[in-house]
Amino acid sequence: MSHGNMNLTLKIWRQNSGKEKGQLVTYPVKDISPDMSFLEMFDVLNEQLVSKNESPIVFDHDCREGICGMCSMVINGRAHGPKTGITTCQLHMRSFKDGDTITVEPWRAQAFPVIKDLTVDRTSFERIQAKGGFVSVNTGTAQDANCLPIPKDDADSSFNAAACIGCGACVATCKNASAMLFVAAKVSQFALLPQGKIEATARVKNMVAQMDLEGFGSCTNTGACEIECPKGISLENIARMNREYLVANCKD
Amino acid sequence: MSNTSPNFITSSIGKKFLMGFTGLFLISFLVIHVLINACIYFNDGGATFNMAASFMAHNIIIRIVEVGLFLGIILHVVQALIITLQNNKARPQKYAVQNLAVSSKWYSRSMGLLGTLLLMFLVVHLANFWVPTKIAVFKGEEHNTFESLKTVFSNPIVLAVYLLGLISLFYHLLHGFQSAFQTFGLNHKKYTPCIKSFGFWYSVIIVLLFASMPITLFMGLIK
Ligand code: HEM
Ligand code: SF4
Ligand code: FES
Numbered sequence: 001m002s003h004g005n006m007n008l009t010l011k012i013w014r015q016n017s018g019k020e021k022g023q024l025v026t027y028p029v030k031d032i033s034p035d036m037s038f039l040e041m042f043d044v045l046n047e048q049l050v051s052k053n054e055s056p057i058v059f060d061h062d063c064r065e066g067i068c069g070m071c072s073m074v075i076n077g078r079a080h081g082p083k084t085g086i087t088t089c090q091l092h093m094r095s096f097k098d099g100d101t102i103t104v105e106p107w108r109a110q111a112f113p114v115i116k117d118l119t120v121d122r123t124s125f126e127r128i129q130a131k132g133g134f135v136s137v138n139t140g141t142a143q144d145a146n147c148l149p150i151p152k153d154d155a156d157s158s159f160n161a162a163a164c165i166g167c168g169a170c171v172a173t174c175k176n177a178s179a180m181l182f183v184a185a186k187v188s189q190f191a192l193l194p195q196g197k198i199e200a201t202a203r204v205k206n207m208v209a210q211m212d213l214e215g216f217g218s219c220t221n222t223g224a225c226e227i228e229c230p231k232g233i234s235l236e237n238i239a240r241m242n243r244e245y246l247v248a249n250c251k252d
Numbered sequence: 253m254s255n256t257s258p259n260f261i262t263s264s265i266g267k268k269f270l271m272g273f274t275g276l277f278l279i280s281f282l283v284i285h286v287l288i289n290a291c292i293y294f295n296d297g298g299a300t301f302n303m304a305a306s307f308m309a310h311n312i313i314i315r316i317v318e319v320g321l322f323l324g325i326i327l328h329v330v331q332a333l334i335i336t337l338q339n340n341k342a343r344p345q346k347y348a349v350q351n352l353a354v355s356s357k358w359y360s361r362s363m364g365l366l367g368t369l370l371l372m373f374l375v376v377h378l379a380n381f382w383v384p385t386k387i388a389v390f391k392g393e394e395h396n397t398f399e400s401l402k403t404v405f406s407n408p409i410v411l412a413v414y415l416l417g418l419i420s421l422f423y424h425l426l427h428g429f430q431s432a433f434q435t436f437g438l439n440h441k442k443y444t445p446c447i448k449s450f451g452f453w454y455s456v457i458i459v460l461l462f463a464s465m466p467i468t469l470f471m472g473l474i475k
Contacts, residue, residue, distance in 0.1 A: 011348075013348075024348055074347060074349075074350075076349055076351065077347060077349040077350040077351030077352075078351050078354065078355075103348060103349045105347055105348060105349070108343055108345050108346065108347055109342060109343055110341065110342050110343065110344055111342070173352075173355060175339070175343075175352065175356075175361050176339035176342055176343075177339075177342035177343040178264075178339070178342070208263055208264070208265060209263065211264070212263055212264050215341070215342060216264075216342055217264075217338060217339035217341075217342030217343070218264035218265070218267065218268060218335055218338065218339060219264070219265075219268065219435075220335075220339070220360070220361075220363060220431070221360065221427075221430075221431040221434045221435065222355075222356035222357070222360040222361055223355070223356055223360070224352060224355035224356040227354070227355035227356070228355055235434065235439060236439045238434070238439075239434055239437045239438065239439030240437065240439075241265075241437075242265055242268075242269075242434075242435060242436065242437035243436075243437030244437075245260075245263075245265045246260075246265075246269065246436075246437065249259075249260040249266075
């Protein structure tokens with residue numbers, strides 16, 4: 001074991017399918033470099049499992065650089081682990097100590113059923129998006145930017161909302177498994193721009209309706225989502241969505 | 253994009269608007285309530301207090317507002333129940349390990365529990381004062397509410413129940429006051445800190461004022 005490497009005990013949620021019961025299974029891992037990412041540590045463990053003819057742990061991942069939002073894991077009771085402002089793939093093993101026991105569970109929500117092990121089905125987010133998380137305009141050459149002046153503050157707020165990567169950490173963290181932060185980010189991103197104003201009423205109503213239909217909980221303003229969101233989406237977006245929703249319902 | 257949504261009031265956000273609205277209504281009622289109670293501090297054998305209490309018991313406008321108050325409480329509690337049950341259902345499988353303390357305050361996560369304690373307290377409170385007053389009004393008698401205050405609060409168990417009820421109220425308001433504004437969509441870099449500190453001081457002052465009354469009566473400081 002080279003200097004500084006760690007031995008850890010992992011307790012990982014194993015579940016064969018959504019229909020079967022799952023449980024936490026304990027795996028010791030040895031000689032983990034502190035410079036590995038959390039997912040690389042999983043790769044090492046999975047190679048060991050495969051060489052022992054055991055089935056590897058299934059977990060979602062893609063970009064491994066914090067932009068795709070796939071790497072959903074609740075690590076020691078926190079979405080994406082002990083650090084804030086990052087995803088699991090950006091979490092390094094140096095955030096843990098030699099000898100630590102680490103519990104890893106999937107996102108837990110009625111609307112995110114487990115597919116296998118740590119992978120959950122997040123198509124509920126996609127169905128919400130499909131209800132209005134877009135602008136229906138014909139594509140073509142972009143018009144001259146100066147034709148459409150947008151105040152800098154609005155542009156910044158819209159951009160910040162658009163930073164949401166749809167990872168679902170907000171749902172996983174919320175005591176009510178509420179998707180309000182995600183939906184609010186998607187609504188806000190358009191609500192602030194002239195292009196989005198045209199369809200604003202139908203957008204917020206339909207997206208909220210779909211959110212309710214999917215079985216997410218409602219918001220009790222605990223603020224936990226904002227703390228655990230890797231992209232720093234703020235509660236102001238939820239307030240904006242509530243305003244938009246009220247106004248939309250007053251209009252018709 | 254066609255519009256396919258159900259109506260406002262049954263939506264998750266609509267329910268929260270109603271919660272917040274009824275909550276703020278109850279908050280404004282508490283101000284009136286504490287002011288009337290504070291009449292005991294004239295320390296004039298309850299003369300001023302009984303006058304205020306009798307006005308509240310007989311005035312027609314107050315009678316109408318009282319109906320609104322009960323409706324408000326019922327709406328608030330019913331919505332609270334629906335929301336809390338739905339929210340519990342949204343996570344059927346709980347986490348084995350969950351560290352919520354880093355991301356939110358315990359009382360913001362315990363509004364259902366605090367509210368239930370409040371409701372239990374309310375039942376005791378109404379049985380202590382509201383019911384006897386109503387019976388007296390019904391019989392056309394004058395009810396000496398001040399004397400009943402002194403009798404009720406001579407019991408240390410009653411005192412303890414009231415203080416526990418007020419602690420629940422304190423934490424319920426601490427989250428509830430500012431939460432209602434966020435629900436209404438009023439979140440602003442400049443004004444939200446003011447709303448939050450106003451809510452904090454409102455909770456502290458209203459609860460301390462309410463608590464001072466059973467304590468001073470129990471100690472026999474008010475004659
Ligand atoms: C004097 C009595 C009460 C006052 C002044 C009060 C006030 C409030 C306020 C202002 C809110 C925030 C609403 C929002 O976030 O939009 C709230 C929420 C809530 N209240 Fe009450 N309430 C009272 C009694 C009760 C009772 C008796 C119950 C329960 C049975 C209850 C249960 C709840 C629940 C579950 C919430 C939801 C928490 C949340 O969404 O943040 N409350 N209350
Ligand atoms: S709001 Fe934040 S936590 Fe929620 S899905 Fe978007 S990026 Fe993830
Ligand atoms: S794997 Fe893409 S954000 Fe982590």
